[in-house]
Amino acid sequence: MMIRMKKKKVYPRITVLCIIMVLIMTVYSASAFSMQIANQSKYTTTEDSLITRTLRVSAARGEILDRYGRPLAYNTEGYNIVFDAAYLSKNNINATVKALIAILTQAGEEWIDLLPMDTKAPYDFLPESESARDTLISKISLNHYATAQNCWDAMIERYKLQDYDDATARKIMGVRYSMEYRDYSILNPYTFAEDVSMGTVTVIQENSQALQGVDIEVVAMREYATGITNTHIVGYTGPIYAEEWAALSAKGYSYNDKTGKSGIELSLDDELHGEDGVKTITQDAQGNVISEEITQQPVNGKTITLTIDKDLQEIAYKSLENKIAQLHNTNPGRYANAGAVVVIDNNTGAVLAAVSYPGYTLDTYKDDYESLLQMEGSPLFNRCFYGTYEPGSAMKPAMALIALQSGNLGTAELLECTGKYTFYEDYQPKCLGEHGHIDVARALTVSCNTFFYELGRRCGIQTMNDYCKKFGLGIATGIEIGESKGILAGIEYRNSIGQSWGPGDTIQAAIGQSDNGFTPVQIAAYTSTIANKGTLYSTHLVESICNYEQDRILEQKGSQVLKVSGIDDYYYDIVQMGMRGVSTEGTVSSVFKKYPIQVCSKTGTAQVYYKGEKFTNGIFISFAPYEHPEISVVVAIEKGGYGAYCASVARDIYEAYFAYRGQKNTVQSTDKLL
Numbered sequence: 001m002m003i004r005m006k007k008k009k010v011y012p013r014i015t016v017l018c019i020i021m022v023l024i025m026t027v028y029s030a031s032a033f034s035m036q037i038a039n040q041s042k043y044t045t046t047e048d049s050l051i052t053r054t055l056r057v058s059a060a061r062g063e064i065l066d067r068y069g070r071p072l073a074y075n076t077e078g079y080n081i082v083f084d085a086a087y088l089s090k091n092n093i094n095a096t097v098k099a100l101i102a103i104l105t106q107a108g109e110e111w112i113d114l115l116p117m118d119t120k121a122p123y124d125f126l127p128e129s130e131s132a133r134d135t136l137i138s139k140i141s142l143n144h145y146a147t148a149q150n151c152w153d154a155m156i157e158r159y160k161l162q163d164y165d166d167a168t169a170r171k172i173m174g175v176r177y178s179m180e181y182r183d184y185s186i187l188n189p190y191t192f193a194e195d196v197s198m199g200t201v202t203v204i205q206e207n208s209q210a211l212q213g214v215d216i217e218v219v220a221m222r223e224y225a226t227g228i229t230n231t232h233i234v235g236y237t238g239p240i241y242a243e244e245w246a247a248l249s250a251k252g253y254s255y256n257d258k259t260g261k262s263g264i265e266l267s268l269d270d271e272l273h274g275e276d277g278v279k280t281i282t283q284d285a286q287g288n289v290i291s292e293e294i295t296q297q298p299v300n301g302k303t304i305t306l307t308i309d310k311d312l313q314e315i316a317y318k319s320l321e322n323k324i325a326q327l328h329n330t331n332p333g334r335y336a337n338a339g340a341v342v343v344i345d346n347n348t349g350a351v352l353a354a355v356s357y358p359g360y361t362l363d364t365y366k367d368d369y370e371s372l373l374q375m376e377g378s379p380l381f382n383r384c385f386y387g388t389y390e391p392g393s394a395m396k397p398a399m400a401l402i403a404l405q406s407g408n409l410g411t412a413e414l415l416e417c418t419g420k421y422t423f424y425e426d427y428q429p430k431c432l433g434e435h436g437h438i439d440v441a442r443a444l445t446v447s448c449n450t451f452f453y454e455l456g457r458r459c460g461i462q463t464m465n466d467y468c469k470k471f472g473l474g475i476a477t478g479i480e481i482g483e484s485k486g487i488l489a490g491i492e493y494r495n496s497i498g499q500s501w502g503p504g505d506t507i508q509a510a511i512g513q514s515d516n517g518f519t520p521v522q523i524a525a526y527t528s529t530i531a532n533k534g535t536l537y538s539t540h541l542v543e544s545i546c547n548y549e550q551d552r553i554l555e556q557k558g559s560q561v562l563k564v565s566g567i568d569d570y571y572y573d574i575v576q577m578g579m580r581g582v583s584t585e586g587t588v589s590s591v592f593k594k595y596p597i598q599v600c601s602k603t604g605t606a607q608v609y610y611k612g613e614k615f616t617n618g619i620f621i622s623f624a625p626y627e628h629p630e631i632s633v634v635v636a637i638e639k640g641g642y643g644a645y646c647a648s649v650a651r652d653i654y655e656a657y658f659a660y661r662g663q664k665n666t667v668q669s670t671d672k673l674l
């Protein structure tokens with residue numbers, strides 16, 4: 001018997017399966033809609049949401065060395081406290097600043113505060129800060145007539161300082177304003193404090209969790225080995241001033257950079273500064289830093305080697321200082337209080353030494369600035385390149401050469417000195433002696449005024465000045481750190497001040513008086529031109545420029561001829577012989593007569609007026625050795641009495657130079673960073 005099986009129904013199962021599939025598709029569709037449409041920004045891929053920014057990596061400043069590689073300005077490792085906006089929460093800035101101030105106060109260290117208001121109540125504007133006050137008012141968007149109280153109230157609100165007492169608010173306010181002043185942002189970290197101690201660094205690192213966004217940056221700190229003798233030449237660095245920012249920012253400087261303020265630091269700032277590198281940081285959409293990478297290495301500044309001999313500088317300064325102290329017991333030099341010394345290589349124009357007395361040291365410069373401004377002798381003033389002095393009889397060698405070359409004096413011609421110049425009836429100046437009939441070499445040795453009055457009258461002021469410029473008098477010498485051109489007495493200068501010129505002025509100009517006023521470096525260049533028989537070199541302080549590591553010379557500074565006098569060598573021989581006589585039988589024979597190195601020289605004594613009282617400045621020019629002159633030495637002492645008093649300073653310099661010339665020191669690099 002065949003049994004027929006009953007067929008089982010499957011429709012309910014298919015229905016259930018379809019329903020499940022529909023539900024799954026609905027869930028996926030809703031999820032996709034949420035991710036792609038409703039919450040697109042939340043679920044965008046990580047790669048698309050990353051933000052890339054770039055930060056500066058500071059380059060080390062180039063170093064400054066003396067001619068033998070000894071450091072004058074160099075870098076050491078230091079520590080700055082820096083705010084990084086990528087990590088420092090805006091809501092936590094005040095608390096962070098307060099904590100840091102407490103740490104630095106405990107350590108006795110300072111932080112940067114650029115707010116031009118008193119740090120103690122009453123909180124008024126600082127005096128002598130008008131431009132800074134105007135900047136503050138502009139920064140916080142007040143009217144130009146706003147008072148200190150108006151500014152205070154505005155900053156309390158601006159920086160949310162209502163919950164702090166006034167003393168604490170002022171401290172935090174100073175930092176917050178400084179941050180704003182220096183354009184603090186994620187692209188421009190802010191330096192809160194510079195050159196802090198390792199103890200402070202340790203405390204900050206121990207509290208790093210509470211000080212998010214506060215970094216310790218290892219930086220190159222500028223140090224100086226200039227002492228009191230090289231400060232005028234090397235100069236110093238400082239923060240960028242508001243009035244400098246436009247020009248320097250165009251060159252790629254950061255507001256936190258240091259820039260040269262004087263001397264070589266200023267004049268060669270572009271070479272010393274270097275080129276900053278670039279750090280690239282990557283953040284997610286919430287601002288978290290994902291990665292950091294140096295994408296462009298910084299290029300450190302160039303190293304500058306000067307022509308200056310550090311040892312010779314110190315000897316020249318000490319000798320000048322001792323001589324001025326000694327003159328206080330000598331009439332008429334007892335009022336001497338300042339002076340200058342310049343030493344030049346006769347064959348290149350390189351300045352081997354240039355000291356201005358009194359000087360100052362950078363160690364106490366900031367603290368002593370106000371007293372230095374008021375101090376007798378004006379230590380901040382660089383007399384070598386900006387002080388002007390009447391040369392007095394030191395002008396006579398030039399007059400002798402001019403008269404000989406122009407045909408106004410014969411080589412064997414004798415002129416008579418009776419103790420008074422009598423060519424003019426209404427003006428008859430006296431000589432210091434009665435020298436009788438003498439030739440030009442003898443006139444130089446005995447420094448006969450009458451002889452040179454006559455030469456001045458014969459040559460005339462125009463001929464005199466045409467030649468004087470070829471000796472470097474009254475023109476810029478080319479020195480890199482700036483200088484005064486001085487004054488060349490004559491019709492041109494008198495016209496510029498609305499006065500006339502007469503015959504008496506011409507004969508006074510011939511002996512270095514009248515309106516003549518030259519810098520010690522000009523007088524040294526003139527002396528050097530006599531020593532090398534007619535070539536005026538551009539004076540210079542820079543020997544070479546090389547890369548930071550000092551293994552590749554980028555630029556070698558050689559001698560550069562400014563002018564050639566066009567005077568015959570034979571006439572130079574006559575004048576040099578007369579100058580040699582000054583050292584052997586003239587006014588400085590007591591210093592140089594028995595000296596083993598033959599020195600040619602000429603003294604100058606010029607009458608000057610200080611505050612209505614008459615004094616005499618002392619000038620001394622010289623070069624050595626006589627046969628083959630290597631260097632020229634010029635000494636000027638204000639109110640020094642006589643030029644002869646300066647001779648012993650020059651002798652000290654010659655002794656040092658000829659004892660140690662050519663002996664270079666082997667100096668290890670002072671840099672501790674690279």
